[in-house]
Amino acid sequence: MIDIDAANRAAVERMTASRPRLVGLETAREAMSWLGSRHRLLHAGPPTDWERASGPLQGAVIGAALFEGWADDEEEAAELAAGGGIELAPCHDHAAVGPMAGVVSPSMAVYVVEDEVDGRRTFSTLNEGYGKVLRYGAYAPEVLERLRWMNGELAELLADALAAAVADEEPLDLRALAAEALHMGDEGHNRNKAGSLLFTRWLVPRVIEAAGSAGAAARAAAFLGDNALSVLNPLMAACKAMADAAHGVEGSTVVSAMARNGTDFGIRVSGLGDRWFTAPAAVPEGLFFPGFSAADANPDIGDSTITETAGIGAFAMAAAPAIVTFVGGRPEDAIAATMEMYEITVGEHPHFTIPALGFRGTPVGIDVRKVVELGITPRVNTGIAHREAGVGQVGAGLVRPPAEIFEEALLAWADRYLDDEDEAI
């Protein structure tokens, strides 16, 4: 008999022991060899292709093709992609994670995060900020111009600043940063105001030292400081490192990835290898920007559910009562959200604690068995993309994965681990 509880405890111990640190910045093609061949892109969520891709993912593919110079205009880029001229693969298959469309192209810069425990490296691009941005499927000239500056001047400064920090043996401890941010009203997914300020505060003195000119340093400091999501991408890479540390524990029913590509919501389970369990993604409920409504919303999209997978995001809502102004609801709902997630998780995080709950650890390690038995699916906080390519963000809200993917995963677990004579789990 497999001791599922012991396997799950082991998985969660690995997840919470993981200590990811920010150790550098490289181009994506340097960091991930698969991107070294031309016309390859990574995207958020489980595998998909151009035909099945949602509007925002198609928009981001178009934008990335323009950014890389693979096409001269939108039509040419779309034709290239539709004709099979652009190969797509999930970020998750290459140790990366990306918010929303999550498109990573070869010449984009990626943060390099390394787990102090096992040396595992994970990657994420630079966050673009708000408004018209590639990750929401926008590809207007201003989007591409910002990407060029970010992946040019800014990336050079960040690479030098991070290299200097590593040379000083002071790589940024992203787990400690997230823990502090949870005490400052962040939940680490939709609300990263405090974390982004902590990140900026840490980076900027090093950026100044690295900069050749005051203008470049001031632009970098303002861009990082004004973007309340600056830290989201490296924090997602940190959560990916934590979640991957929990992956591959024989017999474990702990979820080690949750991700959406705008069409499907997929999960992976620690004891079930690299298989994705997928079903159509739901449309988030929440607050819409002026001029937009639920009719404009694309189904749930992005790898940022890696935060919930690792015990923050919606699981840490009780730490972030002010988030309700952004995603809807009342402050007491934030407490209730976290309390509900204790029902379906294996443990309480030893490092991520919630002051308002008497410094109780966040619920961590989603147990597929509990999700199915209790009929409670994980909660997710998310941004909402317009369903058409090229538009961008239209709101923010709350969503849950489809229940059937947990049921399928549990059946797959039974197929793999139960002999005919074993009792049902």
Add this chain to the structure above:
Amino acid sequence: MIDIDAANRAAVERMTASRPRLVGLETAREAMSWLGSRHRLLHAGPPTDWERASGPLQGAVIGAALFEGWADDEEEAAELAAGGGIELAPCHDHAAVGPMAGVVSPSMAVYVVEDEVDGRRTFSTLNEGYGKVLRYGAYAPEVLERLRWMNGELAELLADALAAAVADEEPLDLRALAAEALHMGDEGHNRNKAGSLLFTRWLVPRVIEAAGSAGAAARAAAFLGDNALSVLNPLMAACKAMADAAHGVEGSTVVSAMARNGTDFGIRVSGLGDRWFTAPAAVPEGLFFPGFSAADANPDIGDSTITETAGIGAFAMAAAPAIVTFVGGRPEDAIAATMEMYEITVGEHPHFTIPALGFRGTPVGIDVRKVVELGITPRVNTGIAHREAGVGQVGAGLVRPPAEIFEEALLAWADRYLDDEDEAI
């Protein structure tokens, strides 16, 4: 008959309508003409003199005398002060406020805060950070060296950065900053982590532009960013502007200042002119740094109670559950602290809101009548100074003013406003 309730509502309306903005940095002697003559210092709290001054205030006077070059060593400075060679006055009498000892000397730089509503200007020095610092009565060579750098290189950068912001018509809105910080786990008195990061984020790009060298800019960025109290002093000046806006309303029983000099706790009341009502200050209860205990603690000291006077600090404890790790208590005590303060205040702040209480406004405008009637004195969060000159901070905790000063104020109000035939209030 005086309509006390109407007077108090008017006072609180003025207090909460005040919109203080950071408009510059000057030397104290430029900002406050009284300091223009030699051998004059400002201090926190109600009036006092060298003989009655507590250890930390005496230490800060010694340190300021050394900083100004009025004496060559500790003994000479103490002799100068003891012989009447240094004239002391309260910060509050010169539109200034200072944390802990609150000593302001002529050549120190002060932030200039201006109320957009009435043009009132208030002042505060730069915050020194933690450890051995003048405001806790330390005057070791490292303390003076830091003061020289702060009031030299740093002050020049800040003056240029703030002047540029004003030239761009972008002075920092300190009320908005405090409101945002309350949504990020600060209470604005002992916990100013988020506010200081918001302050640093706003300042640093401008500091970089103002700096002649990357080294100077990086030093400033690191000093501001690493000090979780960077914003305390300008925020106190902002609270002083708000509280002073509420001062002088005929018939009002609203407290318009609370301040301590390490010996006495004093209050001023809106309808009772510039008179201080004072009594011996209590010793705060709280958590002590390793190696220190309550026996080392000086009685309550500092002008930082201006934060509670203006409706933040201990009055906004419910916004800052994580503060209990610093001042003692449990997170539920933080909620209870704010709830209790609603009992003795006139209104709820329209701009300072508490997410965990459903975005209810903070309790604002302490009503002397309610304090006396209910026997509930205002709560105060505070740092704790060593009682001897030269040592520094030994902890942080909670304290309340002596009840009798509210009773005295109420009697004084009756003396001034009630005819013999009027009923007792």
